[in-house]
Amino acid sequence: MATYKNELSNAGSSLTCVAEHAGVSAMTVSRVLNQPNKVAEATRQKVEASLDALGYVPNLAANTLRRERSGVIVAMVPTVENSIFSDTIQGISDILEAAGYQLLLGCTSYDLEKEEKLTRAFLGRRPDGIILTGVSHTDTTRALLKNAGVPIVEMWDFSDQCSENCVGFDNYKAGYEIARYMLECGYENIGLVATTLEHEAHEFRAAKRSAGIYAAFRDANRPAPLRRNVSDPLAIDECGATAADFVAANPEFDAIICSSEVLGVGAIKELHGRGWQIPEKIGVAGIGDANIAGLVHPGLTTIKIPGKRIGERSAEILVERLRGSHDLAIQEDIGFQLVVRGSTK
Structure with a gap:
């Protein structure tokens, strides 16, 4: 041996x-x-x-040169720090494995310049296809992808900016829907806890959700909600403390809308720890339905995003394109679902 x-x-x-x-x-x-x-x-x-x-x-490099196929699909997501994108990654992996492809994963950290660097590096490995998060990219990234000559799928957003294949949902409508629901519940004084404007300047999905929330208030002839920004939207304890301080500083609030499930769960945890009764004294809602949203007590009322299905369909479309099943761009709005739990009345 x-x-x-x-x-x-x-x-x-x-x-x-x-x-x-x-x-x-x-x-x-x-x-x-x-x-x-x-x-x-x-x-x-x-x-x-x-x-x-x-x-x-x-020797995969030699096989790639000989067969003109690497058997590798690249997927880039903003973060792997928590469960926000874990279902999506799992969905992609399940489909690709069954189809005989390997997944190469990159983390962009919500940074379009980093996405550009990763795109350049990954293309050097000659992937058979690429899955990107979002529909906004630098001009250089778009040029690199266009010249690569491989199928591309954009996911987790859906708009007229989709350049080729797209699988996602309308982030603007998601923000609008959670705000509409809270207003129809009868809440009179609602605060908004969201990420910073600087973050929204390059994380366009978050900006669209905020825009949808403001639009719902305008359509209801209500003033824009008072807003508090959090510096790190993924730090659940810090988010919770910021939200609770915001509520304590504005005793007239009877509800808050959080722009993500991490913010919402953090707010419930911290407010409950400070003795606030939820939803009797204050209601809490969020956007996103990762596992933690249903495990916290009371459960978070939120917008459920079918992350795993987004990953599955993104991978399925890519495989279909590689097999020559489809020549035209495929754009699918997966939609979302309002999930009402105990954090709102």
């Missing part, structure tokens, strides 16, 4: 050692790696056992 490992180490990516170990030809080993469905089950298992025993790793 050690002899074969040393041979592999010296021979680089040669299939010869694996073929000799399994007692088959190098061509058979190649077929097991690239077209396993064309190899008899017993032979395939024997070759796979040799691959495992020898710790063989195929």
Whole structure:
């Protein structure tokens, strides 16, 4: 066994050692790696056992040059810090794995310049397709993607800015819907807890949600809600403290709208800890329905975004394009759902 490992180490990516170990030809080993469905089950298992025993790793770079396909799909999301995008990533991964593709994941940190750098770096690995979060990108990113000649899917937003394939929902309408609901509940003095305007200047989905909230107040002939911004919208304890301080400084509030489920859950946790009765004394609503939104007590009234389905459809469309099933751009509005829980009356 050690002899074969040393041979592999010296021979680089040669299939010869694996073929000799399994007692088959190098061509058979190649077929097991690239077209396993064309190899008899017993032979395939024997070759796979040799691959495992020898710790063989195929030269993917060489395969990419030879086959003009890498078998890799790139997906970029703003954050993996919490559960906001975890369902989406899982949905993408499930579909790609079943289709025989590998997922290469990048984190943009809500930064379009970082997305541009990642795009340039990932394209150097010759991915078969790319999934991006949002429909706003730098001009350089758009040019890189256009020249790459691979299918692109934009997700988690839906607007007339979609450049090619798009799977998501209308963030403006999501903000409008949660504000409309709170107003129809009869709340008279509603505050808004959201991310900073600087963050919204480059995180356009958040800006659209805020715009939708303000529009609902205008349509109801109500003044714009008093607003408090949080510096880090992903820091749940800091968000909660900021929201609770905001409520304490404005005792006339009977409700607050939070621009994300992280903000909403943080607010419920902190307000409850300070003795505020929810929803009797103050109602709390959010946007987004990650697992924590239903686990906090009382549960957060919010807008449920089908994150996993967005990931699944994004991957499905990409695979369909790679297989030549669709030539025209596919744009799907997955929609969202208002979920009413105990944090509002």
